[in-house]
Amino acid sequence: MSSFSRRAFLGGAGAATTGAALSLAGATFASAAEIDRALARTATRAVRIGGTTLEQVATPSGAAGYQRLLSGPGWPLVVRGELAGPQTGRDDRRTGLASFVQFTDMHLCDTESPMRFEYLARWNGAAHRPQETLTVRGASALVERVNAIATGPYTGLPFSLVMATGDNTDNHEQLELDWYLTVMSGGRITPNSGDPNRYEGVQNSGSAAYWNPELGYQDSYKAKGFPQIPGFLGAAGRSFDAPGLKTPWYTTVGNHDDSIEGTLPDLGLLNSIYTGDRKIEGCNDADAAKLAAQLQHDPAGAVLQLGRLLTDADAVREITPDARRKPFTTKEFAQAHLNPAHTGAGPYGHGFSSDAVASGNLYYAFRISDSVLGISLDTTNAAGFADGSIGSAQLSWLEKQLQAHSGHWYDTSGNAVRNGRGGDLIVLFSHHTSTTMGNLLPDPRHLFEKRHDGNELVALLQRYPNVVAWVNGHSHENRITAHGHAVPERAFWEINTASHIDFPQHARIIELADNGDGTISLFTTLIESSAPYATDFQDTSDAGLASLYRELSFNDLYATPAAKLGTALDHNTELVLAKPGR
Structure with missing residues (x-):
């Protein structure tokens, strides 16, 4: 039981x-x-509480060096009343309205791709992670967890959907997209590219800069306690059957689904590198530092620097080319979701339609439950750089959706406007957070359209009392922010959840309930994958690899687990909010 x-x-x-x-x-x-x-x-x-972090949590067992993970005590529920006072007796009056799950930042990763920057890990920890050969298995173990839990802990309602809020792929390759769609819908996956019989990435390069799990010599990772695991890379690339979600699922697009390594604008100029036979595995510190800086401030210079490094015989390894690594376009991204082979538990298209394929507009509205509307936004900017923004056309479309589904709202002068039709509670989804939407460069897809930042979006949402939550990712950390302290009716909660590639590798259950006293509660419960907490370095089964995926992520030399974890205020919470007037 x-x-x-x-x-x-x-x-x-x-x-x-x-x-x-x-x-x-x-x-x-x-x-x-x-x-x-x-x-x-x-x-x-x-x-x-079973299967959630209310019951147990992955906990390090050591004080220094490579730390093993074990099952630790679960985290309690924290009630947050900054936006509305929690009333006594609400537990007995509560009526469940909706229950769903958020995945985010899975970064399913083709580690053998030529278009990767592992050699920049010292300057950008996201460039290379020792666990990234296991992303597909880790994501599948997360799916297994959701299938096993099936219902919200506080409302008891079955999950109506799973929403993946972007960076579902790591480098917007067609192969990575196929892995993502198969993880979500179920099917046979071979998480390997290039030569099907061998691994051709940095983790068997012999370079001390990377964890070489199958080799016995002391690389920089083994010097910190990382294990030697014979057969690891072959097991990581082994085919397996992903069960797929039993719950309908939807997709929101992220910057890693939209650009080269989530940073460089993709103008189609580098496709031959993606699918080619030359992979940069290392370079001198001066060249690496220069490229790292260019990726942050000078995309054109970064492209030229890449071309130069590809001619350096000391930096390049010859690998097996693979046409499946070709990057997908925005329209191809939508089209892939319409493939009947990936419908799984539904819905057909997973939020995208033939109109999205034709227009390339990857934003849409959908029904979460009878009384709750979901809106998925596209906050990516194809001009490059990691942060996002939103264009005027999408902002106008969003306001029309808010008006159509709100009982009333406030105009820009603060006057109340009523439509007389009642309304739904509204939950927004995006990849970027309110604080990471400052990229106002013109988007090449809409060159003459104004871009709008996170502050403008928050201001818009606060004019619509029916907006109760904005759910997002991108930051790879758990953080829940209260917006609108001064005017309770204009308040909403921003719920940001950690990634599933960096520790703590969380997903989040979100439930909405009417408390029967003029307030509603949003319950946020973090979950981990189904993988065992304790690892066995001799166990290269699917479950053993998924377990190792979590532990390696905690021990990543360039990671900061404590910064990503958040506080008790960002974990298992009850977020109280005034119920919008009807």
Whole structure:
């Protein structure tokens, strides 16, 4: 039977197993899942904690060097009342409105691709991670976790959907996109490119700058305690069957789905490098530092520097070319979601339509539940650089959606406007956060269109009381921000969740509930993949590799796990908000 945490039951309520049926307060249920939902509906704070960080959390066991992970105590629920006071008795009055899951920043990674910058890891930790050969297996283990949990801990409602909020691929390659779609929908995956019989990336380069897991000599990672694991790379590239989500899923686009390594604008000029036979594995510090700076400030110079490095025989390794590494366009990204082979649990297109393919506009509205509307935005900017913004046409479209689904709103002068049609609660999804939308360069897809930053978007959302949450990623950290302290009716919560490539590798369950007292609650519960917490360096099974994926991410030499983890205020929370007037 599932794990529960209760403060109290209703008087006379009890649970017992009798044969194949379960009984609660005189009612009979056929399964543990049904009793989970009944408990959540009828008991005071009856919570199904199994499989979530309410129950247990990956916890380091050492003080220095390479640290092993074990199962540690779960994190408690933290009630946040900055935007509305939590009322007593709300647990017993609560009615569930919606329950869904957020994935973000999975960065499914073709580590053998020529268009990668591993040699810049000292200057940018995201350029290379020792765990990145295992991204596909780690993501599949996360899917397994969601399939096993199936319902929200506090409302008991089955998940209506999973939303992946961008950077689903690492380098917007067609092969990475196929892996993403297959992880989400299910099917056979071979997480390998180039030569199918051998690994051709930096982790068997013999360079001390990288973790060479199969080699015995002391590279810089083994000097810090990383293990030697014979057969690791062959196992990492081995085919396996991904179960796929049992829940419908949707996609939001991120900058790594849109540009070269999430930074360089893709004008089609470097496709021959993507699909070619030359991979830069290292260069001298001066060249590396120069390229790292150019990627931040001078994209054109970075392209020229790449071309020069490709002629340096000491920096380049010859590999097997692979046409599947060709980068996809915005329209191809949408089209791939319409492939019936990837429909899985649905919906067809996963938010994208034939209109999105024709226009390249990757924003859309969709139904989360009967009373909750979802809006997915495209905050990427094809001009390059990691941060984003939003164009005027999309901003205008967004305001029309907000007006169509709001009972009332405030114009720019602060006057109330009513449409007389009631309204939905509205949850926005984007890749970028409000603080990472400062890239106002003209987007090459819409050269003459004005771009708008995160402050403008926050100001717009605060005019629409029906907006209750903005859910996003990009930062690779857990952070929940209250917007609108001064005027409760114009308040909403921004929910930012850590990535699934860097530790802590979290996803997030989000539930909405009406408290029956003029407030609503948003419950945010972090989850980890289904992989065991304890690793075994001799275990290269699928589960063993997924477990190692988590542990390696914690020990990445260039990572900062504490900075990504967030505080208790950003983990398992109840976010209270005034219910918008109807």
